[in-house]
Amino acid sequence: MTALARPPATSPAASAAWDRRRILAVNLRAVRGRAYPRVTGLFREKSWVLFEILLPFLTTSAFVFVYQTLQAPSQYIGFVVLGGAMTSFWLNVIWMMAAQLYWEKDQGNLELYFAAPMDMMSVLLGMAVGGMVMSSTRAAVVLGVGALVYGVSFSVQQWGLLLLVFFLTLAALYGLGMMLSSLFVLWGREAWHLTQLLQEPVYFVSGLNFPVGNLGFVGALAIGLIPLAVGLDAMRQLAFAGGLGPTGTPPPDVEALVLVAMTVIFTFLARFMLRTLERMGREKGRISARWR
Amino acid sequence: MSEPHLAHAIDVNGVRRVYDAKPQDVVALDGIDLRVEPGELFGLLGPNGAGKTTLIKILTTLLLPTSGTATVFGFDVASDAKKIRRIMNMVAGGEQSGYGILTVREQLWMFSQFYGLGRRDGWRRVDELIEAVGLAEQRVQRVSSLSTGERQKMNLARGLLNDPWILFLDEPTLGLDVGAARQVRELVVEWRAAVPGRTVLLTTHYMAEADELCERIAIVDRGRIIAAGTPAELKHHVQSESIFRLELEGLQRGPAALRELAGVVRAVAAAGDGDGDGAGERGTVVVSLVLEDDAALGGVVGALGALGARIVALRKSEPSLEDVFVELVGRGFNDEGASGEAPAPPTATLSEITHDTEEAEPVESGRAR
Numbered sequence: 066m067t068a069l070a071r072p073p074a075t076s077p078a079a080s081a082a083w084d085r086r087r088i089l090a091v092n093l094r095a096v097r098g099r100a101y102p103r104v105t106g107l108f109r110e111k112s113w114v115l116f117e118i119l120l121p122f123l124t125t126s127a128f129v130f131v132y133q134t135l136q137a138p139s140q141y142i143g144f145v146v147l148g149g150a151m152t153s154f155w156l157n158v159i160w161m162m163a164a165q166l167y168w169e170k171d172q173g174n175l176e177l178y179f180a181a182p183m184d185m186m187s188v189l190l191g192m193a194v195g196g197m198v199m200s201s202t203r204a205a206v207v208l209g210v211g212a213l214v215y216g217v218s219f220s221v222q223q224w225g226l227l228l229l230v231f232f233l234t235l236a237a238l239y240g241l242g243m244m245l246s247s248l249f250v251l252w253g254r255e256a257w258h259l260t261q262l263l264q265e266p267v268y269f270v271s272g273l274n275f276p277v278g279n280l281g282f283v284g285a286l287a288i289g290l291i292p293l294a295v296g297l298d299a300m301r302q303l304a305f306a307g308g309l310g311p312t313g314t315p316p317p318d319v320e321a322l323v324l325v326a327m328t329v330i331f332t333f334l335a336r337f338m339l340r341t342l343e344r345m346g347r348e349k350g351r352i353s354a355r356w357r
Numbered sequence: 358m359s360e361p362h363l364a365h366a367i368d369v370n371g372v373r374r375v376y377d378a379k380p381q382d383v384v385a386l387d388g389i390d391l392r393v394e395p396g397e398l399f400g401l402l403g404p405n406g407a408g409k410t411t412l413i414k415i416l417t418t419l420l421l422p423t424s425g426t427a428t429v430f431g432f433d434v435a436s437d438a439k440k441i442r443r444i445m446n447m448v449a450g451g452e453q454s455g456y457g458i459l460t461v462r463e464q465l466w467m468f469s470q471f472y473g474l475g476r477r478d479g480w481r482r483v484d485e486l487i488e489a490v491g492l493a494e495q496r497v498q499r500v501s502s503l504s505t506g507e508r509q510k511m512n513l514a515r516g517l518l519n520d521p522w523i524l525f526l527d528e529p530t531l532g533l534d535v536g537a538a539r540q541v542r543e544l545v546v547e548w549r550a551a552v553p554g555r556t557v558l559l560t561t562h563y564m565a566e567a568d569e570l571c572e573r574i575a576i577v578d579r580g581r582i583i584a585a586g587t588p589a590e591l592k593h594h595v596q597s598e599s600i601f602r603l604e605l606e607g608l609q610r611g612p613a614a615l616r617e618l619a620g621v622v623r624a625v626a627a628a629g630d631g632d633g634d635g636a637g638e639r640g641t642v643v644v645s646l647v648l649e650d651d652a653a654l655g656g657v658v659g660a661l662g663a664l665g666a667r668i669v670a671l672r673k674s675e676p677s678l679e680d681v682f683v684e685l686v687g688r689g690f691n692d693e694g695a696s697g698e699a700p701a702p703p704t705a706t707l708s709e710i711t712h713d714t715e716e717a718e719p720v721e722s723g724r725a726r
Contacts, residue, residue, distance in 0.1 A: 091473030098470025
């Protein structure tokens with residue numbers, strides 16, 4: 066029997082009748098499928114080494130030199146290196162999560178995703194999982210090289226909580242990215258410009274290169290709204306025990322709860338936005354770029 | 358939902374789709390009624406902007422009708438979208454989907470996962486299809502380096518990954534060279550014939566393609582189906598008249614000048630041998646000339662001198678689907694105003710208007726039952 070002669074199920078009705086188990090399997094496989102290009106790309110596109118490792122490392126190094134010149138406490142070097150490592154995730158979330166569906170629409174992928182039988186949340190989740198794998202490698206390189214070159218010494222007393230906070234930070238960050246991705250499609254170019262406009266301010270209020278507690282009220286606000294700010298602050302408290310001194314920010318276990326809340330809220334909103342996107346797309350013809 | 362096992366492959370009743378656009382609303386579909394039976398290879402033929410793609414978007418659950426109902430194998434496009442997506446697939450001409458960084462094999466495997474194939478099953482299915490569409494040599498080539506024809510074969514393989522019951526093909530040979538277009542058409546025919554019940558809805562503005570492939574055809578213009586039937590039935594409409602294909606040099610006023618001559622029923626710019634805009638080589642004009650009978654030809658030829666025209670080539674034509682279109686709507690595919698935009702004053706075509714989604718809003722959202 067040739068590939069073209071494979072018989073489908075007995076009838077269209079039988080082919081369309083999926084039980085819960087099959088629906089779950091299809092969606093899990095869709096997550097794997099969408100993560101695949103990102104994981105594959107990790108080894109295939111060498112230019113990303115420049116953009117996602119070397120450039121963040123250079124920025125980190127600039128702040129390290131400033132702190133060394135100012136004779137700041139040695140932990141500050143560690144704060145900056147940790148911030149530099151987390152930059153990889155933030156860049157990934159903004160440019161390869163939030164902006165991704167917008168690009169997918171331009172390429173004509175979005176209509177194929179919507180026309181396929183899986184839930185679009187699986188596509189977003191696959192993008193997130195692939196992005197996490199991809200960025201973790203870059204972050205690990207920045208962290209490892211930075212720690213080695215600048216002699217950062219970590220003081221970790223709660224490894225479990227540190228790892229938990231790290232993964233919660235990723236979950237909240239990518240939840241935010243999933244939510245933004247639908248908004249980007251709905252807002253089109255305006256959202257694109259808004260992101261470019263907000264990139265530097267978000268870097269600043271997230272305290273990528275200094276303890277966010279130093280920003281006072283703005284820092285507290287950032288901790289309540291931006292996963293990167295709260296996650297990074299919690300990780301710094303845990304990775305450099307006592308190094309921050311009185312920060313004015315909540316303890317890491319409280320910040321972990323904030324991250325849990327952010328994850329739940331962003332994921333819920335991502336689902337809501339996605340459904341809104343699909344509804345509006347079907348009503349207004351906004352899903353497809355080519356098939357208009 | 359009707360009984361899916363007894364259902365028509367496609368059943369469209371009074372479907373209307375209206376876009377809110379400036380300076381006035383654009384009616385993309387204006388009360389379409391259509392039935393396609395399981396196992397048919399059905400063609401939607403019409404000029405750009407006629408509404409073919411809008412109808413396909415509705416049937417593939419990407420767009421809701423403004424009013425009317427449509428079902429695919431008994432599943433309603435508005436309320437049973439998920440079920441329809443499990444049994445259908447779609448391929449568009451000029452499609453650039455996927456990721457250039459992946460190889461052909463990887464790209465197809467990725468899409469196989471969206472349809473729930475297991476990891477190994479997915480690879481096996483991909484390899485089978487790569488072989489079937491003739492891409493074995495390109496299997497580990499990056500998608501970004503494929504030629505247009507190779508890319509379209511890959512797209513077709515993607516469309517077959519889930520063994521769909523119904524395959525929607527929107528201008529599948531658009532932009533392909535003659536050889537690649539033929540291969541794609543052969544694959545479609547072979548795939549459909551391999552298993553009873555497999556259905557294909559094809560849109561095209563290439564008349565020869567519709568004529569060659571489709572068992573039945575609906576001619577669409579300005580959002581309406583103006584005729585439907587087998588190619589032979591449609592051609593029968595114009596067989597009572599004499600049709601000539603005339604290539605002329607120096608015809609200053611174009612085909613309109615011929616319409617005034619005695620015995621001429623219609624004269625329109627025909628698809629030329631080249632790019633199909635009615636223009637022949639060296640600035641000549643190719644005209645599809647419909648006469649009351651053969652005897653009228655002498656008068657027309659005699660009058661050409663007075664019009665400043667000289668005959669470059671002349672041959673009698675068997676009626677084509679283009680002649681059918683001309684007969685039904687009174688103009689050629691390539692005549693000005695052939696696209697489906699609303700009549701004056703709007704100057705933009707439907708495809709132009711709806712290309713920018715910011716400008717295209719529906720008058721009425723959802724479906725009115």
